[in-house]
Amino acid sequence: ETGVTQTPRHLVMGMTNKKSLKCEQHLGHNAMYWYKQSAKKPLELMFVYNFKEQTENNSVPSRFSPECPNSSHLFLHLHTLQPEDSALYLCASSQERTGGRYEQYFGPGTRLTVT
């Protein structure tokens, strides 16, 4: 496997279900991100982990719970979601140091539908 992988690619869940999204990066990066992409809206940053520590939580509802057990893996645990949470969830990683380009590499995303 190379780059950033995400599973599952598609997920349909009811509002009372609990599910988890998984992201794995094979690039040796030290920062990982969760984004939400809805139709006609910009990519919304949800969570940031740098060196496995959460450094940002952009006012995301508590029904989304991130977990970063190590610098290569990132999870997004979902429970009691709402239909408006249906979106494409993208994981990204980057190598962050002071200065420099350090672009983010994105995974293919999980298309989530909440029924």
Add this chain to the structure above:
Amino acid sequence: GQNIDQPTEMTATEGAIVQINCTYQTSGFNGLFWYQQHAGEAPTFLSYNVLDGLEEKGRFSSFLSRSKGYSYLLLKELQMKDSASYLCAVKGGSGAGSYQLTFGKGTKLSVIP
């Protein structure tokens, strides 16, 4: 606050040149990125500007003016496969936020024969 504006949609003809503009107002600036995103796929990195001027990479070029809060992506010799959304993103802020990206809504480019 962070605000990034780019046109919602553009249409151009195969073989032509198209310029996609992006204006930004952000609380900090550590570089501007352009990403390409085909429908149903992940965004992929195209270009990066941190100093004023033009960066050229094959058929794609990107320009930055920090004093004007303005950038553009120039695509030459358009091909049908260039039909995609083009996302402008600014890396900004300070401290823990200095490496985070703020994205515009994206410009959907349609290339027609």
